[in-house]
Amino acid sequence: MIQGYEVKLETFEGPLDLLLHLINQYEIDIYDIPVAQITQQYMDYIHTMQYLELNVASEYLVMASTLLAIKSQMLLPKQEFEEDDMDEAYMDDPREELMQRLIEYRKYKEAAEALKEKEAAEQQVYTRSPVVFEFKDVPIENTNTGNVSVFDMINALKKMMQRNQWKEPQDTVIQRADIPIEKRMEEVLQQVINSKDGVLFHALFPVPTKSYIVTTFVAILELMKNRQVYAMQEQHFEELYVYKMEE
Known part of the structure; x- marks a missing residue:
């Protein structure tokens, strides 16, 4: 039996990656996250990972606790606010901090992907020597990982x-x-x-x-x-x- 196999692939970096994956998969509005749904899906993944005996990092479990805490807060009776207090009520949304973290992380991911694509494009640019006029068939490495x-x-x-x-x-x-x-x-x-x-x-x-x-x-x-x-x-x-x- 395999014990504590550690998954380390480019597409498997942490709990925020998993949450973004679920948001994209289920076409969820990142500005209005259905906490009960996302928590259930997240826990399903964690349980499957544990069943497969993958080395689930502690940060995944911390995020699980965070989601459960937010879910509990969302279940509390909502107070009625005066119109002047609506902005404060919005700021008290228990999802707010998680939403901001996801938005910032998504920006980081998109920027990293853009840099990666730029680097790949630059690798395809070759300069010809001004003295040696030799042309050879240069095989292009297959980078398709699915x-x-x-x-x-x-x-x-x-x-x-x-x-x-x-x-x-x-x-x-x-x-x-x-x-x-x-x-x-x-x-x-x-x-x-x-x-x-x-x-x-x-x-x-x-x-x-x-x-x-x-x-x-x-x-x-x-x-x-x-x-x-x-x-x-x-x-x-x-x-x-x-x-x-x-x-």
Whole structure:
């Protein structure tokens, strides 16, 4: 069994990333966050991450506590305010601080992405030597890592378990020994290579035991981190496919 696997991908940076992912996924107005809904979805992700034995950083749990506290405050009876007190009432909105943090973080993310795109574009600009007139075919490195984040993968796994009623898959008495992560990576990679049209994410989990599910999920993450496979999804909530990274 894999203990405390730490996920460290570009798309998996912290609780604010998860909240922004949920806001985009469910098309939520960031200026009017439905706290009960976002808290439930957030906790579902945390529970799935814990089930997968991923190393859930303490900051995720702190955010969970923050959301639950805001939810509790939102449930308190609302006071009636005079017109002159409306601005003060707005400032007392328990969601205000979280909303501002999300807005600032989204600006930071967008700026970082813009710089990343600019850097990638500049890398495609080549200057020709004024003396040596030689032209060679320069292969362009494939940078396609898909449009799927780890959060999308966790959601796909959660849906698969619910669809197959695997809410708590149990290891059966008669089962094969735990598969080493390296061996499962080889199996997944070979399955993806053999399919030109990509492999459905849920097709990579034929055995409904916890050890197999966790090992397979981590194997896919490792293959993505090693840039051997990537995942794609047409739209939110649609089927997720895994493809071989082109060389």
